[in-house]
Amino acid sequence: GENVEQHPSTLSVQEGDSAVIKCTYSDSASNYFPWYKQELGKRPQLIIDIRSNVGEKKDQRIAVTLNKTAKHFSLHITETQPEDSAVYFCAASLATTSSALEPAPSMNSGYSTLTFGKGTMLLVSP
Amino acid sequence: GAVVSQHPSRVICKSGTSVKIECRSLDFQATTMFWYRQFPKQSLMLMATSNEGSKATYEQGVEKDKFLINHASLTLSTLTVTSAHPEDSSFYICSAREGAISEAFFGQGTRLTVV
Numbered sequence: 001g002e003n004v005e006q007h008p009s010t011l012s013v014q015e016g017d018s019a020v021i022k023c024t025y026s027d028s029a030s031n032y033f034p035w036y037k038q039e040l041g042k043r044p045q046l047i048i049d050i051r052s053n054v055g056e057k058k059d060q061r062i063a064v065t066l067n068k069t070a071k072h073f074s075l076h077i078t079e080t081q082p083e084d085s086a087v088y089f090c091a092a093s094l095a096t097t098s099s100a101l102e103p104a105p106s107m108n109s110g111y112s113t114l115t116f117g118k119g120t121m122l123l124v125s126p
Numbered sequence: 127g128a129v130v131s132q133h134p135s136r137v138i139c140k141s142g143t144s145v146k147i148e149c150r151s152l153d154f155q156a157t158t159m160f161w162y163r164q165f166p167k168q169s170l171m172l173m174a175t176s177n178e179g180s181k182a183t184y185e186q187g188v189e190k191d192k193f194l195i196n197h198a199s200l201t202l203s204t205l206t207v208t209s210a211h212p213e214d215s216s217f218y219i220c221s222a223r224e225g226a227i228s229e230a231f232f233g234q235g236t237r238l239t240v241v
Contacts (some may be wrong), residue, residue: 001185020164043219043232044170051227089170093227107149111224114230118169 002027003091005087006117014125019080021120023090024072028069033066033073038119039086048075080124090117128154130222132233139210139240147205147236149220155200156222160230161193166215173218176203210240 003026013019025033030050036044050057050064050073057064061080066073077084093114129152139145149159151208158177158237164172176182176197184190194206203222207214219235 019150023130038130043234046229046233049229087167107175112227113175114221114223115172115174116162116170121167 002030002092002094002113002115004090004117006120008120010119010121012122013080015080015082016073017080019075019077019084019122019124021075021090022072022090023031023074023092023117024070025092026080026114027094028068028071030092030094033064033068034091034093034114035062035064035075035084036089036091036116038089050116060071064096077122080122082124082126085124087119087121088101089094091115105113127226128152128222128229128231130156130220130231130233132220132236135234136237137239138230139238141211141240142209144208145210145238147207147218147220147238149203149205149222149224149233150188151201151224152229154222154224156203157200157219157224159197159203159222161195161205162204162219162221164219166217166236170219175204207238210238214238214241215240 006023021078034049037047038044048062048064061078063076131150133148161173164170172185173188174182174184174195176195178197178200182195199202220233223230228232
C-alpha cells in the first residue's frame with residue numbers, strides 16, 4: 001500500500017518567517033494530495049490540496065508544490081503567525097478513477113485510500 | 127464545509143465489554159469512510175477504509191474481528207470495539223468523503239477509555 005513520509009516532525013519558527021514541510025509518497029498512482037491542520041483538541045481541517053495534474057497551488061499565505069517524478073510534495077507557509085501553530089498532516093490519496101481532472105467529486109468513483117504522514121508540529125513564536 | 131458528526135465524543139467502558147462509535151455525514155453522501163486511531167501527539171493511524179455496501183478493508187495489523195466496521199448506508203458508518211481492553215484506550219476519529227478525489231471531512235473524534 002501507500003507509504004507517506006513527512007519531515008520534519010517538529011518545526012519552530014519566529015513570527016513572520018516562512019515554514020516548509022515536506023512529504024514523500026511511495027505509490028506513483030496516487031493522484032490527490034491534501035494538507036490538514038489539526039489544532040490541539042480539535043479535528044483535522046483541510047487547508048489546501050493539490051491534484052496530480054498541477055505542479056503548484058497557492059492560497060494566500062499557503063502554497064503547495066508537487067513533483068510527481070520525485071514523488072514528493074511540500075507545504076509552504078509564508079509570514080507565519082502564532083495562530084499557525086498546530087500539527088500539520090500531509091496525505092496521499094489513490095483512487096480507482098482514471099482521471100484526476102474531474103471538476104467535481106464523483107459519486108460512484110470506486111475504491112479510494114487516504115494515507116497520512118506522521119505529522120509536523122509547527123510552533124510559531126511571537 | 128460539509129459536516130461529519132461522530133458520537134459519542136467520550137466513552138468509558140469496562141474491560142471485556144463492547145463499544146459502538148457512530149460516524150455520520152450530515153449533508154453529503156459519503157461513498158468512502160475512514161477510521162483512524164490517534165495516540166497523543168502522534169499521527170492518524172489508518173485502521174480501515176469502508177466503501178458503502180461493501181466490506182471494510184483493514185490495514186495490516188488491525189484485527190477485523192476486534193474492530194468491526196459497518197458502512198450500511200451512504201451517511202452512516204459504525205466502528206464497534208469488541209471485548210475492549212485497556213490497551214484499546216485511544217482517540218478514534220472517522221473521516222468521510224463524497225468522491226474518490228475530494229476533501230475528506232473529519233468527525234470530532236471519540237475518546238475511549240477502557241477501565
